[in-house]
Amino acid sequence: MALPFGKTIKTRHFTVLKFSKSLSKKEVASLREDIPADIKKHLQRGSLPFIKIANIAGTWGIEYSIGTSMYAALNECVPVAAVGDHYEFSKDDGNIIEAFAQLMYADTSLPGDAEYTAGKLKLRDEYLARESARLNAAADEGKTEEQLRKESDEAVQEVIDRDKHAETILEMAEQIKKEGGKDER
Known part of the structure; x- marks a missing residue:
């Protein structure tokens, strides 16, 4: 109910x-x-x-x-x-x-002071780490070492690809600036 x-x-x-x-x-x-x-x-x-x-x-x-x-x-x-x-x-x-x-x-x-805020953020981060570990353990349950390694490698490659893409876009923006393009922000 x-x-x-x-x-x-x-x-x-x-x-x-x-x-x-x-x-x-x-x-x-x-x-x-x-x-x-x-x-x-x-x-x-x-x-x-x-x-x-x-x-x-x-x-x-x-x-x-x-x-x-x-x-x-x-x-x-x-x-x-x-x-x-x-x-x-x-x-x-x-x-x-x-x-x-x-x-x-x-x-x-209650806005609190810097110490109060830092303490709340620390507790939040600790909770999120515990919850993430619990969820990851549940998701990894029953998988072989090889499957886990493959998933990890794929995640690393995804980050590398994303970083390369971001770098390419920044290089393109710099090239446009050099050629006299306007910043239209």
Whole structure:
């Protein structure tokens, strides 16, 4: 089961709302590629599902579109009780969402000093390295040394080719400058 569309769900200090948002044709085409059929039936032409977390006062909020890890995580938390004009989560889900929301609120509202920012960036980089290692290990599982070496060689060659292409374009730009071409930036 997933969060219902259009129902406001409250935690202690935040609300959660799943809704459809209208987007440009180009935005929709690029974002709808992998949406499951059971989700598509709730979408109107030119819309995409989002989950918004906002503070109760309505002065702060953040939205996640389908296809992001936060959308997927929040969509798994299902409200259990209707209370007046809103719904509430189970105590465990409510506490988890409250903690997530407080962290997001602090991250987007507290600029901090250089040490605070450096610490946050270090923690982010460490998490991304752990997650990358986990995903790479899962992708490499069951492959032979030869297959892994071949994939690595192909990736190295791709970088070399990209660098050569960039160098060629820069050389062409320099040649055009020498021949009196205008910089039209």
